[in-house]
Amino acid sequence: MAVTIKDVAREARVSVASVSRALNGAGGVTPVTEQRVREAAARLRYVPHGAARSLITRRTHTVGALMPDLHGEFFSELIRGIDLEARSHGLHLLVSSSHDGADDAAAALRAMQGRVDGIVILSSPGVDAAFLKANLPEGLPTVLLNSDVKSGAAAVLNIDNFAGTYAMVRHLVGLGHTRIAFVSGPKDNFDAHQREAGFRAAMAKLAPDAPLCIVAGNFGESSGYLAARELLAAKTRPQAVFAANDMMAVGCLQAFKEAGLDVPGDIALAGFDDIPIARYVTPPLSTVRVRIAELGKNAMDLLADLMDCPGLSAASVHTLGCDIVVRESCGAHRGGTSTIAAKKIHRSSGR
Amino acid sequence: MAVTIKDVAREARVSVASVSRALNGAGGVTPVTEQRVREAAARLRYVPHGAARSLITRRTHTVGALMPDLHGEFFSELIRGIDLEARSHGLHLLVSSSHDGADDAAAALRAMQGRVDGIVILSSPGVDAAFLKANLPEGLPTVLLNSDVKSGAAAVLNIDNFAGTYAMVRHLVGLGHTRIAFVSGPKDNFDAHQREAGFRAAMAKLAPDAPLCIVAGNFGESSGYLAARELLAAKTRPQAVFAANDMMAVGCLQAFKEAGLDVPGDIALAGFDDIPIARYVTPPLSTVRVRIAELGKNAMDLLADLMDCPGLSAASVHTLGCDIVVRESCGAHRGGTSTIAAKKIHRSSGR
């Protein structure tokens, strides 16, 4: 059925060893035989059996991507960034998305065992240091995305949530808003934590006299709506609301509209993520942009480094900066969109 | 380093054959030895070497997904649907997204050779019958998504664009709009063709006296904007504009707003796809919803069938219906959102 290296060898009248050498460009073959082998292979439409090769080589030329069940832009852009860069490294991408909870993730991780040379893990609730210790095969190059585990067994690449929120607060304060309320994200979410930390730090530094107002949300649109209602019910209305992500900001916007408030005239609004919807709501939403595809690309590069040099210590933490995107919802603005880099990527440690 | 079946055999004091039988539940093993083997395997954290297994089994338990370079919702939801269903079939997903042009796709296809047991191809310009004939390994189960090739070598699963546009036109006509203008999609896009065909058919049937007005677009937001400007410049304004996708409808909306027109008061508007943005523009956009994750799921099921029964003739064409989503932009409506099924999935041929 399938044509094997033996068939090529017979066709080219050489041994299988020579076919292998010729096709892999390993040298030790005369140019004329190499030519003959190549022609024979082409004639027979030979393509090497990946499994057989992997068996002896101990290389699959495949990397895994493990991610929670998420929809939309973030997922697709991340995969895009990873895939593009993987291909440029000659690697394939085995995706396991949409698992829910630690058990599910553990099963997916186990199933990838032996099928991949390295793995990118987007952290999610339940995927912590203990989880990795228990489920990650020892010695498998690993890159953790948006994670606070510092296991030493994996490189970590994070979005610079802290700098992003900080920069947005600075922008809002610069506009004269000091009473800024913050709508936080889920308790078990790493990004949410960092964003809140950034907000607290920025407020302490840039508007130390303003009362700190943080109301709970969960990254969902309706939680933003409810948070906004809560804020409006209080005696003094904040001058600006900064939601920890865009979907919640959209929920806030809805609540403000219903309350008859003008945004940004009566109250300014900002989000985080720069999802596509952000530019299409009225007024367009000021937000912090995360360059997701670039995050994927950097993760893949990191992983490729780890895979190339097995001796390389994995323990390193990297950060990808974000930009703040100024649109109309925060009141700084008439017309187009302007973008300000919050921080560039930098390596914070590593070897 | 890695623990192999031999180690397990030694640990359990049986032969490798028995380990294999015990672990695969193939029978021919006494319950007590099976237990002993299982314990030994667990103790050693044994996980079978996939490549070795594939070599002898001729099964990779992996399916490939080949798709063009696309962003956003469609990509992520499709992958989600495919991955979820693949996992429930015990299959892995090898993704090759973001290739541009036929050469790129051919390379990706070749690279997948021997690594997958089947493949889902989302068609894109350049991926036609000739392309598949040339690059698709004979006998590899294949499902084509949104494709008009009827090669007989692959099953085809399409969105029912025709029924979707037809139903939307019926809805618009039911609202009293007969002078409906259509903004078409790219010439080389299969979906765009079908949607235009559906529009023409619906108009011929449901509003035979109205002049047929079709203006060219390319699925991009700005092309929708330009198309709308063109429509407004004509002597008689259409009562409704139906864009072949949502992004163009958003572009139209922008143009209408600039022209001081009220939507839907002065002019009704509808799109196609139901991207997330559709519900967040003002007014919210009526559109035709494609259940993308379901499309992915169905594609995977189809592929699994093909993989299970090698004798099964691949030549079949399937269709997934869409729903029309009525929001405010078409004027039928105050308040929430209502959804109407345009057509259910049905098999049109196959064996």
Next chain:
DNA sequence: AACTTTCATGAAAACGTTTACGTTGAATGC
């Protein structure tokens, strides 16, 4: 009790590669 049947088990052959090792023949150095 002698036989057949059933069934758990182990030995060994496959699967398609890469690669360490030997063999060859020609080219080089004396």
Next chain:
DNA sequence: GCATTCAACGTAAACGTTTTCATGAAAGTT
């Protein structure tokens, strides 16, 4: 002209599984 070196090439041994086949013991049948 002989010993030495060297590159090209072939042989065969791995890699870790599954699976076929042979073996022998236990159970069932007459």
